[in-house]
Amino acid sequence: MTTNEIVALFNRYVMPTYGRSLAIVRGKGAKCWDADGKEYLDFGGGVAVNILGHSHPAIVRALKQQAATLIHCSNLYHSEPQGLLAKKLVELAGIEGKCFFCNSGAEANEGLYKLARKFGHDTGRYEVLTMEGSFHGRTLAGIAATGQEKVKKGFEPMPDGFRHVPFNDLDAARAAVGPKTSAILLEPVQGESGIKPATREFLMGLRQLCDEKNLLLMLDEVQCGNGRTGRFFGFQSIAPELKPDAISMAKGIGGGFPIGIIWSSGLRKVATADGEKPLCDILSPGMHASTFGGTPLACAVGLAVIATVEQKNLMAKAAARGKRLVRGLKALQKIFSCIKEVRSLGLMIGVELDREVKDTVAKCATAGLLLIPAGTHTFRLAPPLTISNAEADQALAIIEKALV
Ligand SMILES: Cc1ncc(COP(=O)(O)O)c(C=O)c1O
Structure with missing residues (x-):
């Protein structure tokens, strides 16, 4: 089914209790794909759920x-x-x-x-x-x-x-x-x-x-x-x-x-x-x-x-990847005055803007990065604990472009 067909099902048959966007059909590691085949880096992690990423062999x-x-x-x-x-x-x-x-x-x-x-x-x-x-x-x-x-x-x-x-x-x-x-x-x-x-x-x-x-x-x-x-x-x-x-x-x-x-x-x-x-x-x-x-x-x-x-020593990895992401986000804060604060503990990271984050989150999704709002003015990064340095850097690059 295409995204439009799936969305039509929801509009007709699913109670409208969520503000939903994409239709996700498949995931592997930190990546997932929508019904039209577009690839995303999933840094929402199913709202801090998919700690091993998608379709991890140990879970399967x-x-x-x-x-x-x-x-x-x-x-x-x-x-x-x-x-x-x-x-x-x-x-x-x-x-x-x-x-x-x-x-x-x-x-x-x-x-x-x-x-x-x-x-x-x-x-x-x-x-x-x-x-x-x-x-x-x-x-x-x-x-x-x-x-x-x-x-x-x-x-x-x-x-x-x-x-x-x-x-x-x-x-x-x-x-x-x-x-x-x-x-x-x-x-x-x-x-x-x-x-x-x-x-x-x-x-x-x-x-x-x-x-x-x-x-x-x-x-x-x-x-x-x-x-x-x-x-x-x-x-x-x-x-x-x-x-x-x-x-x-x-x-x-x-x-x-x-x-x-x-x-x-x-x-x-x-x-x-x-x-x-x-x-x-x-x-x-x-x-x-x-x-x-x-x-x-x-x-x-x-x-x-x-x-x-x-x-896999993923708790230590989470702490290390969290530090890398926060370093990158704090560097972005020096460039973009709209970033008010970066708050974090390990791979639980919030970036507070001086405005609502809806548009920034939508821009990131269009560019292939899934983030989740936390309140109106903060976007959240809660990726799998398994993310690589390259994936962390890719996310930072997309966020930087979305803030321009
Ligand atoms: C701190 C906290 N407690 C409770 C809940 C509710 O969990 P669930 O949605 O699994 O009922 C959440 C969900 O986001 C949460 O973040």
């Missing part, structure tokens, strides 16, 4: 092998891939704990809200403080948790139990904690609002605040996790010694195959009616569930993605 192999063995068996039974992936993620967190499996970032965050509610339940606490500018997904609680008015508009009234505080402002967070507060949730690097890293002082200060006030410190690593910042978790690139209580993950872990995960701490002890328990054990049978969460297929792919990231 894992999909084929596991699909031929066992795709789904329900969570009424144990399965080896889910157990092994949970073990791997606990090791990567570097803190004793356990995982729960679901299918997306928003769903993982829903699990965190429930964890916070269960944690605070016996003391009458349920409120989660989140950050202004944050993004936590599009479920009803997700938009209530998200610190951006635009996602809530038209869907009021919001579910109760979320308040927003200014990002990177510890005094404001401290002042906002109230008698109903049970947890603080934040992205170590805010993604959707323009690639904004938390400071080390903020993360460590929140830890202290949560300890003082008996709150959970919960991190949304859906976008900034998965090795993109140079370490497996974004927080580890900012404050490696931080010990969060719970983490949500999704996006890159499946390399394009849907998966969502919650990790929660075994170090954090919680007083319950049945005595003291580790936080990771407070959601007991019947309290939380997902039909598709952690299928053997999803977890086999997750294991293959993480094994490839480790074997």
Whole structure:
């Protein structure tokens, strides 16, 4: 089918919830092709999902092998891939704990809200403080948790139990904690609002605040996790010694195959009616569930993605390629006064312009480079961790031309 034919299908049969552009039919590595055969360098990476690029042989192999063995068996039974992936993620967190499996970032965050509610339940606490500018997904609680008015508009009234505080402002967070507060949730690097890293002082200060006030410190690593910042978790690139209580993950872990995960701490002890328990054990049978969460297929792919990231040293590569791109973008900032700021952590890079980025993103696409807006004035580079120096330089050359 041609692009026009595919677009006509969407116009007729798909709900218009996205501002879509191209029709992509095929991908290989950092490249993809549209329905009319045009080639693109994909630096949007499926919104920070395709960390191994398109059609990586390790993912294709894992999909084929596991699909031929066992795709789904329900969570009424144990399965080896889910157990092994949970073990791997606990090791990567570097803190004793356990995982729960679901299918997306928003769903993982829903699990965190429930964890916070269960944690605070016996003391009458349920409120989660989140950050202004944050993004936590599009479920009803997700938009209530998200610190951006635009996602809530038209869907009021919001579910109760979320308040927003200014990002990177510890005094404001401290002042906002109230008698109903049970947890603080934040992205170590805010993604959707323009690639904004938390400071080390903020993360460590929140830890202290949560300890003082008996709150959970919960991190949304859906976008900034998965090795993109140079370490497996974004927080580890900012404050490696931080010990969060719970983490949500999704996006890159499946390399394009849907998966969502919650990790929660075994170090954090919680007083319950049945005595003291580790936080990771407070959601007991019947309290939380997902039909598709952690299928053997999803977890086999997750294991293959993480094994490839480790074997190919892709976290160190991401950090190195990120530095190269940022060097190039900062050089462009010296030439083009429209670039206000370049913000980054590893291969999570945002370029803020003094104007809306829509036209620049469209110009880059016409020239063969896919980028993604993050907010109205920032474009985002979230390429596969596998990109070469040549691909990084090619992207920089296209961006330079688009800014002229
Ligand atoms: C930080 C963060 N949390 C949650 C989500 C929601 O993830 P999903 O779209 O998989 O539900 C996103 C998606 O962009 C995100 O960036």
